[in-house]
Amino acid sequence: MAMMFKPVMTLCAGVCAAMVAGCARSQGPDDGTRYSFALQDGFQRLSGELSFSGDADGASQIRLPGAWGPEAGLDGQFSDFRVSVAGGRFEPVLVIDGVIHLEHAASAPLVLRYEFSQDYEGLPQWGVQRVPGLRPVTQPDFAVFVGAAAFPHPVWSDDRTPSYSVSFSQDGLPVSARSSLGDGSRLDTGPIPASRFLDTLWILGGFDQASRVVNAVNIRTALRGDLPLAPDEIQTQSEHMIAGAADLFRDTPFETYLIVAMPLPPLPDQSAVIGTAFHQTFMLLTTANAPAEEIRHTVSHEVLHEWITGRMGPTDTDTDPSRMWFTEGFTEYFTLLVRLRVGDLDLDGFLAAINALEAHYQASSVRTMTRMELIDHVWDSRETERLPYQRGALLAFLADGRAAAGGSDRLADVLAGLIDEA
Numbered sequence: 001m002a003m004m005f006k007p008v009m010t011l012c013a014g015v016c017a018a019m020v021a022g023c024a025r026s027q028g029p030d031d032g033t034r035y036s037f038a039l040q041d042g043f044q045r046l047s048g049e050l051s052f053s054g055d056a057d058g059a060s061q062i063r064l065p066g067a068w069g070p071e072a073g074l075d076g077q078f079s080d081f082r083v084s085v086a087g088g089r090f091e092p093v094l095v096i097d098g099v100i101h102l103e104h105a106a107s108a109p110l111v112l113r114y115e116f117s118q119d120y121e122g123l124p125q126w127g128v129q130r131v132p133g134l135r136p137v138t139q140p141d142f143a144v145f146v147g148a149a150a151f152p153h154p155v156w157s158d159d160r161t162p163s164y165s166v167s168f169s170q171d172g173l174p175v176s177a178r179s180s181l182g183d184g185s186r187l188d189t190g191p192i193p194a195s196r197f198l199d200t201l202w203i204l205g206g207f208d209q210a211s212r213v214v215n216a217v218n219i220r221t222a223l224r225g226d227l228p229l230a231p232d233e234i235q236t237q238s239e240h241m242i243a244g245a246a247d248l249f250r251d252t253p254f255e256t257y258l259i260v261a262m263p264l265p266p267l268p269d270q271s272a273v274i275g276t277a278f279h280q281t282f283m284l285l286t287t288a289n290a291p292a293e294e295i296r297h298t299v300s301h302e303v304l305h306e307w308i309t310g311r312m313g314p315t316d317t318d319t320d321p322s323r324m325w326f327t328e329g330f331t332e333y334f335t336l337l338v339r340l341r342v343g344d345l346d347l348d349g350f351l352a353a354i355n356a357l358e359a360h361y362q363a364s365s366v367r368t369m370t371r372m373e374l375i376d377h378v379w380d381s382r383e384t385e386r387l388p389y390q391r392g393a394l395l396a397f398l399a400d401g402r403a404a405a406g407g408s409d410r411l412a413d414v415l416a417g418l419i420d421e422a
């Protein structure tokens, strides 16, 4: 697959990028941003209501999701816009390039009502979405969507940290959701940046859900369908990696982590495994025939993204391909190192994996591509996509080995200094 990413996400499987989008202005008097959804026809349609305080200068904008990850044209999922300003109706609603523009009295309360549903027929399929399951899914028995691909959001500055409230109901009765922000029919956050709010995954309906507290982290799962690794193994692998990485980077554990997995449609004579990391969350998409070892490695890699670069703070989305040697390559090296440390790989397995990276790199037809060439062509082919993984992982292995031999700080200690999120 060759793709270009611009959104809030970290997507892996040879296609990966860590980034954060954001918004612009100072803190307003009422910084509560509220979403409420009434579910229709099972989970097929969400009647949404977004409420917030308009800007003090009397002009506000609401951005509809446009492109996220491999998916574009997301504004087609939305219809029937209605706006009320301080209780009065406001029509027609003006949408220009995916942005709703409103003029109103200073700081007036604004409400946007709209309908939201998947913009294709039936279950996700190859050839319909770039990655089946990453474009929002709203089905009779379940729904799954990424915050950045599904929530219209006021256009604000990065330094603003509103609090958010999100609620779901069906026929007037509360419906529980499972999300990166927590579980329940109504979720309230403290003050958080918009980028954090949008870097979330949301699950409604037909998933097998479980949770257990391990080392003070509430690890929650939402799984569905025929997966090549047993649910308990997916959960245990994630638990080991969270504990191992927190220990290696001397980080304090976070309160909760969400694991979501669901099947990809079958491919003729092939298997596919795609992992995507969000804030304290990953989603695994896999064909039922994928090798168990590939699932274990992808799960481990996605967990490592919580530290590289999730807990290092926001990153600039526009320059992401130039940093993949770090965001993906170092993640790949530390995935192997933590798997070794927690006993998931023995020394032979660790060295075999490093040797395999080296062998693939040596055999790569794009091995001589310069760093600058690669920035523009990273999504051109499977080989160009893999190059930053190979270069970064081998660089990290070399640098860490030299540090160990020279008695200086190990690479994990250097990274620990970059992790500033408690």
Ligand SMILES: [Zn+2]
Pocket: 010, 011, 012, 013, 016, 017, 301, 305, 327, 328, 331
């Ligand atoms: Zn990755």
